[in-house]
Amino acid sequence: xxxxxxxxIPEFNAIRDDDLxxxxxxxxxxxxxxxxxxxxxxxKMPYTLxxxxxxxxxPKHVSVVCRLCIAMESVLKEAYGDRYxxxxxxxxxxxxxxxxxxxxxxxxxxxxYQWATMYQYLRHPFTGVGLCFKHDxxxxxxxxIATHSWEGDKFKRRPESIIFHHADFTDFDLTKNWQ
Numbered sequence: 001x002x003x004x005x006x007x008x009i010p011e012f013n014a015i016r017d018d019d020l021x022x023x024x025x026x027x028x029x030x031x032x033x034x035x036x037x038x039x040x041x042x043x044k045m046p047y048t049l050x051x052x053x054x055x056x057x058x059p060k061h062v063s064v065v066c067r068l069c070i071a072m073e074s075v076l077k078e079a080y081g082d083r084y085x086x087x088x089x090x091x092x093x094x095x096x097x098x099x100x101x102x103x104x105x106x107x108x109x110x111x112x113y114q115w116a117t118m119y120q121y122l123r124h125p126f127t128g129v130g131l132c133f134k135h136d137x138x139x140x141x142x143x144x145i146a147t148h149s150w151e152g153d154k155f156k157r158r159p160e161s162i163i164f165h166h167a168d169f170t171d172f173d174l175t176k177n178w179q
Contacts, residue, residue, distance in 0.1 A: 001025075001029050001032075001039065002022075002025045002029070004039040005025055005028055005029075005039065006025070008039055008042065008043070008059045009059050009062055009063050009066075009096070010063070011062075011063055011066040011067060011070075011092065011095070011096060012024065012025060012096060014066070014070060014088075014092045015089050015092050015093055015096075016088060016089055017089050020089055020093055020137075020138075021093075023135045023136060023137055024093050024096055024097060024137070026135050027097060027100055027131050027132055027134075027135045027137065028096075028097075028100055028103075030131060030134075030135070031100045031101070031103035031104060031127075031128075031131055032103055034103070034104050035103040035104050035106070035107070035116070036107070037103055041108065042057065042058055042059050043057055043059065044057065045057060045058040045059075045106065045108070045113065046058065046113055047060070047061035047062070047099070047102075048061075048172065048175070049106060049113060049114065049115060050172075050176075051175055051176050054175060056171075056175060058099070058102065061099070061171060062095070062096060062099060064171055065095055065098075065164070065167045065168050065171050066092060066095040066096055068167035068170065068171070069091050069092065069095045069163050069164055069167045070091070070092065072163050072166075072167060073086050073088065073091055073163065076163075084159050085159060086159045086160060086163070087140065087160060090138070090140045090141050090144065090160045091144070091160040091163060091164065093137070093141045093144075094140075094141045094143075094144025094145060094148075094160050094161065094164055095144070095164050095167070097128055097132060097137065097141060097144070097145055098125075098128065098144060098145050098148045098164060098168065099124055099128070099168075100124070100128045100131060100132075100145075101122075101123070101124030101125065101126065101127035101128035101129075101130075101131065101145075102124045104116065104118050104124070104127045104131075105118055105119050105122075105123065105124045105127065123149070123151065124149075125145055125146050125147075125148060125149050125151050126146075126151075128145040128146075129142045129145050129146050132145060140158065140160065143157075143158055143160075143161055144158075144160050144161045144164050147161045147165070148161060148164050148165050148168055149165075149168075
């Protein structure tokens with residue numbers, strides 16, 4: 001499954017630490033198992049249920065937002081050097097894991113995507129952190145997941161979370177306003 005996931009979302013290979021990359025992929029594999037998803041299923045799954053008729057798939061959104069994060073990191077480093085401490089692997093792993101809880105939050109029934117019962121109690125930032133904790137994902141990465149959405153608005157975001165938050169909402173807001 002890991003090879004299929006890296007083919008679907010090549011940005012997994014942008015994680016420089018091999019052990020971390022394997023743990024990130026393990027989180028995805030477990031989330032897919034819990035949610036009942038296959039790699040083929042992901043290629044049809046919309047990335048959000050908050051906007052009707054979304055034609056951007058979940059893996060495409062994850063990939064695009066991760067690439068936006070990498071580009072932002074590159075521009076910031078080029079412009080400012082080491083002014084901001086941005087850890088590349090924390091940024092990339094956080095970008096790849098921030099929405100992994102949606103694999104538990106969404107379900108598909110007869111071709112319709114809808115909220116799973118989990119959504120009544122926990123949104124994807126919470127379930128994502130829970131899965132990551134189980135796989136010994138570093139706290140800095142769990143911070144990106146926990147603070148990337150409105151749940152993190154009252155929390156001081158670290159640089160990687162700030163970058164991801166803006167990249168994620170750039171894609172979401174463009175989808176919402178130009179769908």
